[in-house]
Amino acid sequence: MSEMSAWATLRTKLKAKGAHIQRFEDKLQAGIPDANFCLKGEETWLEGKFLKEYPKRETTKVKVGVRKEQATWAENRILAGGVHYFWIREPDGWRLVEGKHSRSLQHGVPLREYRNLGVLFTRADGLIDEIT
Numbered sequence: 001m002s003e004m005s006a007w008a009t010l011r012t013k014l015k016a017k018g019a020h021i022q023r024f025e026d027k028l029q030a031g032i033p034d035a036n037f038c039l040k041g042e043e044t045w046l047e048g049k050f051l052k053e054y055p056k057r058e059t060t061k062v063k064v065g066v067r068k069e070q071a072t073w074a075e076n077r078i079l080a081g082g083v084h085y086f087w088i089r090e091p092d093g094w095r096l097v098e099g100k101h102s103r104s105l106q107h108g109v110p111l112r113e114y115r116n117l118g119v120l121f122t123r124a125d126g127l128i129d130e131i132t
Contacts, residue, residue, distance in 0.1 A: 003050065006089050007035070010046075013128040014039070031069030033084065039132055044083040045099075046131075047074070051090040054111060061108035064088050071106040074099035085131060086118075093122040096130055 007023065014021050014037050021037040033047040049064040066086065074084045077099065084099030097105065097118030109117060121127045 003048065006048065006050075009124050010035075010048075010087070010128070013124055014132070017128065017132050019132065031067070031071075031073035033070070033073065042083065044085065044131060045074075045077060047084070047086045049086060049088045049105075051088055051095075053091060058112040059110050062111055062114040063108035064105055066102060066105040068106060071102035074102035087127060088118075090120075093120050094124055094127040095120045096127050 011021055011023075017039060019037040019039040021035060023035045024032055026032045033045040035046045035048075037044055037046070047066070047070060049066065051062065051064050055062060064086075074086075077084045084102075086097045086099065086102070086105060088095040088097065095118050101117055104113075104117065119130065121130070
């Protein structure tokens with residue numbers, strides 16, 4: 001699944017629940033997440049990442065490409081009382097990770113720890129149900 005089709009899936013499912021969703025491509029301010037949605041008066045920020053394959057060894061770090069600016073943005077939003085998630089499209093499904101784990105995602109975590117980070121859903125519907 002490409003990034004475009006993954007976002008299209010999430011957008012369609014969020015809109016079906018009544019959410020207003022907005023994608024961002026901000027080249028001037030580093031770290032702003034890919035999308036924001038509002039549902040029932042609550043704002044949520046989403047940053048999407050992709051993991052093409054799992055490392056072969058349990059001790060090898062999983063890195064999904066979270067940049068320092070993205071981790072800092074997530075931390076600041078959470079400190080202000082906001083809601084932030086990373087969704088990671090990976091070989092076995094969709095992983096949802098709370099923004100409070102942004103530094104772990106930035107630096108990478110061994111596969112055995114990564115498997116316990118967040119929740120893995122086999123279908124996008126499960127991920128959407130969790131964040132709404």
